[in-house]
Every structure is written in structure tokens, then in C-alpha cells.
Amino acid sequence: MSKRKKALFQLIVLSIIIGLISWHTVYWHISNMHTTIFEYIEAGKGYLTVLYYIGLIIVTGILLGILMGKILEVLGYQEKKAGNTAGGEK
Amino acid sequence: MISFPIIPGVEISLLLLIFLGFAVGVIKGFVGVGGGFLVTPALIIIGLPANFAAGTSLMWVVGSSIIGSLRHRELGNIDLKLGVIIIVSAMGGIELGVRLLNMVRDMGVAEEVVLTVSIVILLSVGTYMLCEALKRKAELDRMVKGDEKLPPPAAGLTSLSQKLQSLNIPPMIHLTRAKITISLWLIIIIGFFTGVLAGLMGVGGGFIMVPSMVYLLGITSFVAVGTDMFQIIFSGCYGALRHAMSGNVEIFTAFVMVLASGVGVQLGALATKYARGVSMRFVLGIAIMFAVIGSILKLLFFILPVDTAWLSTSSLVITFGGAALVLVLILWLFTIGVSYRRGHHVPDWAVSLVARED
Numbered sequence: 001m002s003k004r005k006k007a008l009f010q011l012i013v014l015s016i017i018i019g020l021i022s023w024h025t026v027y028w029h030i031s032n033m034h035t036t037i038f039e040y041i042e043a044g045k046g047y048l049t050v051l052y053y054i055g056l057i058i059v060t061g062i063l064l065g066i067l068m069g070k071i072l073e074v075l076g077y078q079e080k081k082a083g084n085t086a087g088g089e090k
Numbered sequence: 091m092i093s094f095p096i097i098p099g100v101e102i103s104l105l106l107l108i109f110l111g112f113a114v115g116v117i118k119g120f121v122g123v124g125g126g127f128l129v130t131p132a133l134i135i136i137g138l139p140a141n142f143a144a145g146t147s148l149m150w151v152v153g154s155s156i157i158g159s160l161r162h163r164e165l166g167n168i169d170l171k172l173g174v175i176i177i178v179s180a181m182g183g184i185e186l187g188v189r190l191l192n193m194v195r196d197m198g199v200a201e202e203v204v205l206t207v208s209i210v211i212l213l214s215v216g217t218y219m220l221c222e223a224l225k226r227k228a229e230l231d232r233m234v235k236g237d238e239k240l241p242p243p244a245a246g247l248t249s250l251s252q253k254l255q256s257l258n259i260p261p262m263i264h265l266t267r268a269k270i271t272i273s274l275w276l277i278i279i280i281g282f283f284t285g286v287l288a289g290l291m292g293v294g295g296g297f298i299m300v301p302s303m304v305y306l307l308g309i310t311s312f313v314a315v316g317t318d319m320f321q322i323i324f325s326g327c328y329g330a331l332r333h334a335m336s337g338n339v340e341i342f343t344a345f346v347m348v349l350a351s352g353v354g355v356q357l358g359a360l361a362t363k364y365a366r367g368v369s370m371r372f373v374l375g376i377a378i379m380f381a382v383i384g385s386i387l388k389l390l391f392f393i394l395p396v397d398t399a400w401l402s403t404s405s406l407v408i409t410f411g412g413a414a415l416v417l418v419l420i421l422w423l424f425t426i427g428v429s430y431r432r433g434h435h436v437p438d439w440a441v442s443l444v445a446r447e448d
């Protein structure tokens with residue numbers, strides 16, 4: 001499998017995962033599950049709320065960051081690292 | 091419009107939220123600052139209560155910083171060793187800064203002290219940055235006119251950073267990506283001091299951290315941007331955690347904004363490859379000066395005894411006007427940079443802002 005095809009495959013998988021996370025977040029917002037989780041704070045189970053919030057944001061951030069990289073790869077954009085070139089100029 | 095069961099009576103436009111996430115993402119990706127200074131007031135304006143705006147904006151800062159850091163890592167803009175040392179030393183400073191803040195709050199003068207400190211420091215940093223960037227641009231313009239080759243990376247931008255780098259206080263460490271060798275103690279002191287200011291001023295500290303890394307440590311502008319974004323993940327996480335425990339986070343809003351900033355942060359980070367470091371310092375200097383004007387108006391609002399609600403509104407208008415200008419500048423630099431790379435004609439005065447050899 002060529003590098004570009006591999007990136008395309010990873011892009012599709014990542015898109016599906018992000019889509020599922022988005023669907024989950026919207027669904028929990030509509031079904032008031034987020035309210036239930038928010039109420040955990042007053043019920044003394046705030047650690048669950050914090051874990052869910054931080055976990056959701058970190059996972060989304062990481063997946064989106066990788067997804068964007070894959071999009072650039074599929075588009076054929078090549079990164080040049082600043083350390084080996086004049087990229088880090090003042 | 092979306093409503094929030096945990097905040098009754100509040101409705102926010104989804105499109106506005108998406109646009110906000112994208113726009114602040116572009117600025118964040120290019121300039122490297124956390125973006126909380128823009129997102130918090132923006133969320134207040136579009137209807138979130140202040141405590142939710144602060145907590146939600148920090149949650150967004152964490153997500154968007156992760157996205158930006160992944161891109162800056164690909165671009166080779168993150169010095170991991172420097173980032174880790176700064177995170178550790180800044181944490182101690184932030185704790186001291188928060189204690190100082192609590193102390194002045196107990197004395198009943200928190201807003202006045204925090205705003206005055208912010209104005210003095212940001213005004214000094216912003217003025218220095220703009221003057222230096224203008225001076226550097228004039229030098230580069232002269233080189234462009236004389237058909238000289240523009241200079242490659244050089245260690246030590248200022249005489250102060252050169253002096254600091256020459257101080258031989260063991261242990262000396264070499265920062266591969268930043269391409270400098272410097273005493274560990276100097277990084278710890280700068281990280282700690284920046285942390286104190288960040289804790290006291292109640293912001294992530296990017297406005298102070300990036301200029302400190304450039305002018306005191308002498309590292310290149312975009313490595314400073316990338317490394318700062320990396321360290322913001324951790325300091326932002328700490329703040330977001332505390333806010334989440336206090337019930338100040340509206341997670342759906344934060345999630346939508348993180349999704350929206352995905353593209354914006356990429357665009358901003360990519361723009362760093364099409365612009366010279368002097369452009370970034372120029373743009374950051376402008377953003378800082380707008381933040382200073384906003385803070386001055388806010389300070390006047392607190393200290394003037396008469397009814398001055400318009401000052402508070404003006405402060406928000408200035409903050410957003412500045413953000414819009416910075417956004418347009420970045421997109422313009424990106425467009426000009428791409429045109430220059432493709433060999434298209436760009437105005438002579440703009441060449442020094444985008445001409446790069448890589």
C-alpha cells in the first residue's frame with residue numbers, strides 16, 4: 001500500500017472515530033446526560049465529571065490534530081522541519 | 091441556537107460559536123498564545139455567565155493547544171526539553187502568583203492591582219517587541235533592496251540574550267531544536283518568574299512566555315511559539331481541572347469550539363512556514379498593544395467613581411477589533427507568503443516579512 005493510500009485509510013478511520021465522538025457528545029447534550037454528569041459535582045462524584053470533561057477534550061484534540069496531519073498528507077503537503085533549514089530564522 | 095440545561099435561559103448561536111473557534115484558532119496557531127484572553131470575553135458577550143466563560147475557555151485552550159502542538163511538532167517548532175523545564179518551573183511560579191492574587195483579593199484591590207501589573211508589563215513587552223520588529227524589518231528591507239541574501243538563523247537575537255547565553259553557571263544544557271546552550275538555572279528563573287506573572291494576572295502567560303523565550307533565552311520566534319503552545323497544554327489542564335471541579339465548565343460549548351478550532355489552528359501554524367519570525371513578533375506586538383488598551387479601559391472602569399459602563403463595553407470592542415485585525419494580518423501574510431513561494435509578484439516592502447530560504 002502506498003504512503004498516500006495508507007494516509008487516506010487512516011484519514012477515513014479517524015473521521016469515523018471523530019464522527020462517533022461528535023455524535024456521542026451531541027446525543028448526551030440532547031438527552032440531558034451532560035446535566036446528570038454536571039450534577040455529579042454536587043453529589044461528591046466530581047472526579048467522574050472532571051475525568052469525562054478532560055478525557056473528552058484531550059482525546060478530541062489528539063484525534064483532530066492527527067486527522068489534520070493526515071489530510072495534509074493525503075493532499076501531498078510535505079513538511080520541512082525548521083531545525084534543518086533556515087525555517088527557524090529570526 | 092443551542093440551549094444549555096445547566097445554564098437556564100441561555101441560548102447561543104452555533105454558527106457564532108464555530109466562527110469564534112476558527113478565528114481564535116488561527117491567531118493561536120500563528121502567535122502561540124493560549125487564546126483565553128479572547129475566548130473568555132467573547133463567550134461572555136455571546137451570553138455565557140462569566141464563571142462558565144472562564145472555565146469553558148480554559149477547557150478549549152487545552153484541546154486547541156493539543157491540536158496546535160501536534161502541528162508545531164511536525165513543523166519542528168517544539169523544543170521538548172525546554173518545554174518540560176519551563177512547565178516544571180512555571181508551575182511553582184503560578185502557585186506563588188495565585189497566592190499573591192488571593193492576598194490582594196483579601197485586601198479588596200485585586201482588579202486594580204492585577205490590571206495595573208498587566209498594563210505595565212504588557213506595555214513594556216509590546217512596545218519593545220514592536221520597536222524591535224520594526225527595526226529588524228527596516229534592516230531586512232535594506233537587504234532586499236540591495237539584493238543581499240537574507241540572513242539564516244543566528245543564535246541570540248538581543249545583546250541581553252547573548253549575555254545570558256554566555257553565563258557559564260553549571261549545569262549547562264544544550265537545546266537541540268532551539269539551537270542554544272544555556273544554563274539550566276536561567277531557564278528555571280525565567281520560567282518561574284513568568285509563572286508568577288501568569289498566576290497573578292490570571293492568564294496562561296503566552297503573552298509573557300513567548301517574548302521571554304525570544305528576547306531573554308534567544309531562541310527563534312517559531313520555536314518559542316511551538317514550545318509555548320506545548321507548555322500551555324499542561325498549565326491549561328491544571329486550570330481547566332480546577333474550574334471543572336468548581337462546576338464552571340459547559341462541556342458542549344468547549345467541544346464545539348475545539349472542533350471548530352481544528353482547522354483554524356492548522357491554518358495559523360501552517361502560516362508560520364510562510365512568514366519570517368519578524369512577522370510573528372510584529373503580529374504579537376500588535377495583539378499585545380490591543381490587550382493593553384483594553385486593560386486600560388477596564389482599569390478606568392474600576393477606578394472612576396462615576397457611571398462608566400461604556401468603558402467596559404469599549405474595552406470589549408477594542409479587544410475584538412484587535413483580534414479581527416490580527417486575524418486579517420495573519421491571513422494576509424499567509425496569502426502573500428504562498429504567492430512569494432510560487433514566484434508571483436509581491437510588493438517590495440512585504441518581501442522582508444515572508445522571504446524564507448526553506
